[in-house]
Amino acid sequence: MTIETFPGSSGYIDAGPDRKITYFSNTYVLGLTVIAGIGGLLFGYDTGVISGALLYIRDEFEAVDQSSFLQETIVSMALVGAMIGAAAGGAINDKYGRKAATLLADVVFALGSFVMAGAWNPYVIIFGRLLVGLGVGVASVTAPMYIAEAAPSEIRGGLVSTNVLMITSGQFLSYLVNLAFTEVRGTWRWMLGVAAVPAIIQFFLMLFLPESPRWLYMKKSKSDAIVVLSKIYDPYRLEEELDQLSTALEEEHQRKNAVSYLDVFRIKEIRLAFFAGAGLQAFQQFTGINTVMYYSPTIVQMAGFHSNQLALLLSLIVALMNAAGTVVGIYLIDHFGRRKLALSSLSGVIMSLILLWGAFYFESIGTANIGWVAVLGLALYIAFFAPGMGPVPWTVNSEIYPESYRGICGGMSATVNWVSNLVVAQSFLSVAEVVGTSWTFLILAAIAVAAFGFVFLFVPETKGLSFEEVEKIWKERAWGKSSSHLESLIENNEEP
Template sequence: MAIAGAIIGAAVGGWLNDRFGRRLTILLADFLFFAGSAFMATAPNPAALIMGRVFVGLGVGMASMTCPLYISETSPANIRGALVSTNSFLITGGQFLSYLINLAFTKAPGTWRWMLGIAGLPALLQFTLMLLLPESPRWLYRKGREAEAKSIIEKIYRPEEVEGEIMALKESVENEVIEIEAAQSIKLTELVKTKAIRRGLTAGVGLQVFQQFIGINTVMYYSPTIVQLAGFASNQTALLLSLATAGLNALGSIASIYFADRSGRKKLLIFSLSGVIVSLAVLSAVFQGTTTHSPPVSLVESNGFGGLMCEDYAAGRASATWDCTRCLKMQSCGFCSSSSNKLLPGACLISNTTAGNKCRAYGRQWYTRGCPSKNGWLALIGLALYIMFFSLGMGTVPWVVNSEIYPLRYRGICGGIAATSNWISNLVVSQSFLSLTQAIGIGWTFFIFGVVSILGLLFVIIYVPETKGMPIEDIEKRLEKRAIQIKFWGNKGRSSDPSNKA
């Protein structure tokens, strides 16, 4: 429900940005965050909890496309990539903190109410601080509030840069006025017919879709499950290891801040996707080996628990062929490992609290998702590499590119389209992940993500332009000249040769 709300929030966020400004849209998102958290913490029934999730989702959708846009429009070109990447780092840092908070509240009374309700505090803090910040100077200039825009630009840029920035902004707005006189309102046909917009949307939307379809949010949403699928049975162990993955995500985002304005957006994307492909290959191979070499089920071991033997296993007369993987495929079954060695034959029992507690009482490990494996640590290494490579480029650069690739007049609506595509893709992948793992196994699921990553790499090489250090107005000119953007080196921003078609 939160993701569904985010889709709506991102869709209306573009209109809100263009009509009321970036600052007011962020304030509205903060209000929705706070209201949603309050609804969830005090929910008397599931309907109220769902309503709170929708409110939070609406705020997430608005903020996801507005914050990078606001940062981009209030940043000098030479540090714009680093500052937008910082936004992504703080998101991943927030995810890390949320795991810590969840861990802290696991023993508290009213566990989940505290977990969900405390999210209102940072929303309240940001709302208060946002009241002290100015509106985007680019939005103000476009609305005819030139004096306000100029005073803000003077605070952002060095004195010798102010005049050039104002002239570039003035030229951009004057070009828009000419377009508006020719067409009184933005029409969807304009987005398709205008070369720069169409090519910018292709790159921007494509990056957002690939960001989700290579599987990152399945890893973040279901990392405790994935850790258990790798053979780590304990819920607490799974949560602690998930905390580590969230920390690696934050570390990768820090590296992205450093490299975004040094190596360039496109190079960073290519390096990131190349690492993701290798990591997914490792994950696919390890999980495939785990499912094909899982411990056998022993009839003697299963009988040792009296009436707790799984009915599906008891009814299957070909029980000698059963192993842990087949046991867990039956939704009603759980696997209790051998007391001497978890890789030896174990018991297939009813998947309930009684059987789980009895299994652990005998000093055994209780599995309901993944099976014991001697190579589980390889899966953790693959998972760690995947997160680090992803967060270095694909986690942050799509938002950087989408914050700077569209002309000012279209920035709100195009950013909204791109953010909406991101959240729709997020919903599709997150809702299908567990079903895929049940149907074809987690090894093949990661293999599919790997194939999509290869397609994403080819897409980046062909369609995504390098925007490092370029004033936003010059990016539009580059898109007008060339549809295929295979060249990704030698960009020098505003001082580059205007005839350069890269």
């Protein structure tokens, strides 16, 4: 097979087959990752900005100030939109491509931001929140999928984790923006409206980016796919990638029926993959991350630090730690492995939640007021969660599904994440009121123990494997056929 070179290709053309691929070794792939990751920035900004904006919305609209239901609806409507967007995003990605889905998400998100900025009553704000949620939902499916399909398998985890870094950076940015506009006229309108800027920037940058090479090869144009792939791989590796794509395309053509949602549950290997992926997404939320991100000022005040300014400052530090921890995860995920990183992360999360339980428990029974232990517990929680359970679920879900099911399964698992997110956001304070803050953290610790068992039993290691090799793992698990070659491959890739 003869491989042609193309103008504008990466520096790999003169590389030999033993050249090591690193995170920074291909600026073309890194550029695709950062631009696609702006969708993650929108994701993070939207989840964080509303906490500050709501304070000023209450000041302007008396109806909101007097109605807890309206306040909860304004906050949660974006999550409802994200659930819908994630559910629809899979089908949109499969039919129209990752690039078109990203452009659509940007348009809807920007429109929602403008609607909120110009809202004349609370119900218009709610409608705007629904629109930005739809955009975020589609982006949450599309960005990791686009990055994964353009990334060499050796660094796929780190590149997909860059999208999670953009999410955590967006959350941190939202806190800074909230502080920046506190003294500006039309405070909350600026807070919510400025989110349109990165959406518009991403829209125009995406116009100059290619479609995902895997989607192009499987759905549209092999020649266009080869042009893109030649900018990512050297000739030796390019031939190998094209052979794998050719095999995958042939297998897809052999399927008689169109892919459907029912197939996800009917076909055993797809069902096993979805169970692992969706379970990871659910446990990411139910182990309490958005309890910390949404309610960290409240938790800090519960710990005895009653100053609003101090609570906001400590919350800003929590957000910064979350972003910094994700940077660590970008390195570890391709060196340590997805499964090992998740198990290590959950071990630390369990310890941190038990520490939080102890701090609040001893305070509640009057033995001691050790609020500093609670703050330490929060810091440790973020330090353990951010590098592992932050990026691992998104990375694993971007690589464990066969090509023809990647959009549908990715959308369904992202929907599980958003539903779980909504449940946690709506229930934490209520549960804390019923059973007490200390026992709420102990419940989260018990869930984290269950998550550890789930990862240990059901999530395979996928570090360094091609999409086709990952697909073989699920076929092995589904049908019990032995393959000494595959077992050897997995063992080698599990080594740090």
